[in-house]
Amino acid sequence: MRYSQIFVPTLREAPGDAAIASHQLMFRTGMIRRLANGLFAYLPVGLRSLRKVERIAREEMDAIGSQEIKPTVMAPGELWKESGRWETMGEGLLRVKNRLGGDFVVSPTAEEVFTALIRDELSSYRQLPLSLYQINTKYRDEIRPRYGVMRGREFIMKDAYSWHCDEASLDKTYQDMGKAYRRIFKRCGLSVFSVRADSGTMGGSGSEEFMVESVIGDNTLLLCKDCGYAANVEKAGCKPDYQVPASLNAAKALADSVPPPERIDTPAVKTIEELCAFLKVDARSFIKTLIYRAVNVELDLSTAPGMVKSEKRRAPSGETHRGGAPESYAEAFFAVCVRGDLDVNEVKLASILKASEVALAADTDVERFTGAPVGFAGPLGLTTIPVIADESVTAMHDGICGALAKDQHYAHVAYGRDFSPWLVADVRVVKSGDCCPLCGGELYEKKGNELGHIFKLGYKYTASMGVSYLDENGKNRVPIMGSYGIGIDRTLASIIEEHHDERGIIWPMTVAPYHVIIIPIKYEGSVKIAADQIASTLENTGIEVLLDDRNERPGVKFNDADLLGIPCRVVIGDKNLALDNPQVEVKHRNENDSRLVPLNMVAHELTAFVYGKITQLNL
Ligand code: ATP
Numbered sequence: 001m002r003y004s005q006i007f008v009p010t011l012r013e014a015p016g017d018a019a020i021a022s023h024q025l026m027f028r029t030g031m032i033r034r035l036a037n038g039l040f041a042y043l044p045v046g047l048r049s050l051r052k053v054e055r056i057a058r059e060e061m062d063a064i065g066s067q068e069i070k071p072t073v074m075a076p077g078e079l080w081k082e083s084g085r086w087e088t089m090g091e092g093l094l095r096v097k098n099r100l101g102g103d104f105v106v107s108p109t110a111e112e113v114f115t116a117l118i119r120d121e122l123s124s125y126r127q128l129p130l131s132l133y134q135i136n137t138k139y140r141d142e143i144r145p146r147y148g149v150m151r152g153r154e155f156i157m158k159d160a161y162s163w164h165c166d167e168a169s170l171d172k173t174y175q176d177m178g179k180a181y182r183r184i185f186k187r188c189g190l191s192v193f194s195v196r197a198d199s200g201t202m203g204g205s206g207s208e209e210f211m212v213e214s215v216i217g218d219n220t221l222l223l224c225k226d227c228g229y230a231a232n233v234e235k236a237g238c239k240p241d242y243q244v245p246a247s248l249n250a251a252k253a254l255a256d257s258v259p260p261p262e263r264i265d266t267p268a269v270k271t272i273e274e275l276c277a278f279l280k281v282d283a284r285s286f287i288k289t290l291i292y293r294a295v296n297v298e299l300d301l302s303t304a305p306g307m308v309k310s311e312k313r314r315a316p317s318g319e320t321h322r323g324g325a326p327e328s329y330a331e332a333f334f335a336v337c338v339r340g341d342l343d344v345n346e347v348k349l350a351s352i353l354k355a356s357e358v359a360l361a362a363d364t365d366v367e368r369f370t371g372a373p374v375g376f377a378g379p380l381g382l383t384t385i386p387v388i389a390d391e392s393v394t395a396m397h398d399g400i401c402g403a404l405a406k407d408q409h410y411a412h413v414a415y416g417r418d419f420s421p422w423l424v425a426d427v428r429v430v431k432s433g434d435c436c437p438l439c440g441g442e443l444y445e446k447k448g449n450e451l452g453h454i455f456k457l458g459y460k461y462t463a464s465m466g467v468s469y470l471d472e473n474g475k476n477r478v479p480i481m482g483s484y485g486i487g488i489d490r491t492l493a494s495i496i497e498e499h500h501d502e503r504g505i506i507w508p509m510t511v512a513p514y515h516v517i518i519i520p521i522k523y524e525g526s527v528k529i530a531a532d533q534i535a536s537t538l539e540n541t542g543i544e545v546l547l548d549d550r551n552e553r554p555g556v557k558f559n560d561a562d563l564l565g566i567p568c569r570v571v572i573g574d575k576n577l578a579l580d581n582p583q584v585e586v587k588h589r590n591e592n593d594s595r596l597v598p599l600n601m602v603a604h605e606l607t608a609f610v611y612g613k614i615t616q617l618n619l
Pocket residue numbers: 109140142149150151152153154155157218450451452453485486487488489490491
């Protein structure tokens with residue numbers, strides 16, 4: 001390809017809003033241009049690398065027997081109503097109407113579409129397991145798109161889905177996907193590590209995220225210094241730093257010598273810090289109680305106190321609903337207790353409640369349920385809403401908590417003796433310095449950016465969407481399902497994050513838009529003949545060549561070559577060609593100095609080098 005022929009509008013400066021290297025460099029190299037917030041067009045050079053990432057993903061999916069299909073990007077709203085996500089997905093889901101008034105969504109993911117496609121074809125266990133994938137456009141109406149294609153509104157995802165007769169078969173495909181993902185990222189030249197996206201305390205893993213370490217990463221990860229444990233903070237567990245009582249009676253016994261709860265005046269004292277200072281005690285002595293509002297709660301609340309106020313409904317609604325999705329509560333409130341020095345993990349809470357959303361309740365709701373201003377909630381005598389206690393609270397037998405009255409707290413509060421929560425669960429945030437749930441070692445934190453996610457979905461979609469097959473005994477059964485996604489654009493941007501310097505990108509060979517750039521100092525005479533000849537020899541062996549035929553100063557050409565990050569550079573000048581043994585200059589992008597290589601050797605040497613690098617990454 002001749003440089004003068006391609007549309008590659010390089011820039012000296014990146015736009016002001018480009019805060020990270022990949023965003024800046026994708027702009028400056030003319031890989032992408034912005035159409036609107038979160039919407040980017042790929043120009044020729046950018047598209048070449050994007051397609052290479054796609055190709056790697058495709059090859060690895062094919063290698064594990066997943067089969068590519070191409071559904072549409074627009075999906076019937078009906079399918080989303082069947083699964084329940086039409087109602088639970090919130091603002092991120094872009095809903096559109098066609099001219100006949102029919103509901104559609106612009107796919108943010110495709111569990112529904114894939115499940116609907118197999119639902120009508122699946123009849124026998126002999127068709128399972130089945131794994132299908134697509135590499136296709138997704139749209140998410142992200143609140144805050146940022147960092148260029150790292151978090152766009154429209155992006156390309158490789159998403160795969162699988163269906164199985166049993167968990168063992170699902171586990172096999174899940175493991176294969178994990179291996180394929182590791183290979184995809186390795187082939188892209190990325191250092192990726194996987195973290196559990198489930199608590200990991202139960203043994204085995206049903207969800208794994210593939211992360212690159214990144215200061216701009218949205219994910220906080222907890223890693224063990226001693227064993228391989230690594231988990232997203234959203235789900236990370238830890239070994240308790242307290243003695244968990246074996247039973248409610250054991251908890252009561254702990255409080256034997258503790259005086260009964262005593263109401264104390266705490267005038268104008270609201271925060272835990274103020275209380276600590278006022279009462280001269282440690283934050284660990286407080287039973288912090290927060291009021292949460294949860295939306296679309298699928299956990300059975302029939303035994304929970306105070307549920308009369310919440311509207312109970314069947315989800316999803318609509319005539320097309322075929323399956324047995326559980327009942328859900330449109331809205332419900334909870335008091336969540338945790339030891340005063342710890343924080344509530346809202347992701348864990350949402351997952352326990354099977355809720356689509358949880359957030360701290362509005363002040364008016366707190367006052368409505370606790371009968372006191374914000375800051376005086378406590379589990380004692382709280383009957384208006386269910387109380388959920390973190391496991392840390394079960395070890396508290398002489399605690400302090402809000403007394404459901406302004407400026408008042410209770411002292412000498414004992415779990416099990418003075419209050420029994422409706423539910424005890426792990427809802428705490430784990431942090432640096434806590435103990436690994438597997439080996440007890442010290443946990444430390446890292447920031448990460450998620451590139452891929454593999455997930456054992458269970459029966460959520462197959463049951464709600466009424467998928468079934470006949471097993472060996474002719475019995476009707478629901479298949480179990482998995483889903484597996486990689487963000488192609490985010491992967492591409494992450495490659496640039498990991499491989500660049502102050503001059504530009506340093507592409508790994510497998511994803512470089514071109515393997516070799518040839519720079520004739522002046523594209524004329526014997527230099528032109530040599531340049532054309534090297535280019536065509538290389539192209540004949542499958543090497544992708546960019547020949548800089550522009551009438552530009554050498555300095556400009558060198559800068560553009562460095563900026564674009566083409567792995568090998570060949571410079572051809574008069575003087576070296578005129579030698580008895582004509583020579584050209586070769587420099588690899590990640591090296592500082594060039595070498596002279598005989599003209600008649602250069603194509604051979606570069607071909608070997610390019611294929612060698614590709615093989616090395618592909619191994
Ligand atoms: P995030 O937490 O970053 O929003 P997610 O967990 O919602 O991502 P998944 O639903 O697991 O994402 O989608 C699979 C993959 O799609 C992600 O691992 C990521 O690589 C990619 N992805 C998700 N959202 C975006 C986005 N807005 N822009 C680019 N890629 C994205």
